[in-house]
Amino acid sequence: MESAMAEQQGSNLTPAMLNVLLVLAQGELHGYGIMSAVNQQVQGNFHLGTGTLYRSIHQLLAKGLICVGREDAIENHTNEPRRYYRITAQGVAALNAEIDRLEHLVKFAQQVRKTELGYQEG
């Protein structure tokens, strides 16, 4: 039942959400930390903007895949604390389900490339 739910949540992940989850799987991070890590992770394939980042965070929080961790008090004009986000157990399950799905897809794509397109490795 739980794995089916994780699979369902995994398949609903957008590329930005998946990247945010992958980064948070490595440890707790604040907004800019997530953004820098994701942009480094994708190696210029796409740039995660501020709006997309916080939309993804908003959706992941709503799905219960991440949660707010510690908050750092920092001094600036808003006096808003800096929030750190971390992945939840549900988030780990959804991430695993999504990785399995992608793994399966890649294996199938490689098979099609070899048999139908005559691609030779190496």
Add this chain to the structure above:
Amino acid sequence: MDDSDEKQRTGSAARLYQHFLIFYPASFRQRYGAEMVRVFSCDHLQAQHEKRVRAYWVGASKDLIVSASQERIAEGGNHMIQAWKNRQSLLFMGGACIQLVLILLQVVIRSDTFVVSALQYQWALQAAAIAIAIYCVALLHFLPMHTNFVGRLALITILLGLIFMSLGNSGMIWGVGISQLTCLDAHQCYVYAPGGIYRWLAMLVIGGYFLASISSLAYALSASIGNRKGHKWVRLGFGIAAFCFLGMVLSRLGLFPVELSSTIFSVVTCIGFFIIGHRLWMADSHVVVA
């Protein structure tokens, strides 16, 4: 470019970005706005170091437009679901739509070109009466929370008038009050007014109903979208409608004397709606009749 200059530019860019956050829904802005500005500042500073500020702004603008639109659509969808669950706002919207349609009917049917026959006009009037009767029945279901016995009695009286009206010509006398209320009779005030101040008064009545309906629709829409600030428009609508009811009764009494029963009915209807309006006004209720 030195460090302080860079920071100053980033500060200005962040302030500009802060203004752009208005494109996101209010709840989203309140929750993430400060964080977003902070992240934007860091990212902008980085772009300045790498001397790609112009490209950065292009990307940031695209990101802002896409993500804000997506968030607005997502929130709009949620509110539509909420509105569907909240039958009160749907009910209110339905009533407001009926009112607007009736006003348009009034303009089309009673125009000088007379595009429909007298029989069709009668059917339209009866159909309108039935539609409003259904609306009133539905309102009765919700009103007890916000009105007292007199308010409910007034609504029931109006309902009875509508039922008589829907039965045919014999019910017309009973229906005069409600036909005024729904603006079906307002244009007649204008047509039969001898001129001068009476015509102005009749125009005020028609315009007032139109404004009241628009404001009631605006409230319904804003309530469905989740912004309760629409209340002041409803109050304005009530004020205008109340003024128009009074104006209509006065013009009726002064211009062309009708049967005493219909005059009394008009007065009772007006008082009833004044009471309902006042009760709802005082209760600052979520269910509003306009």
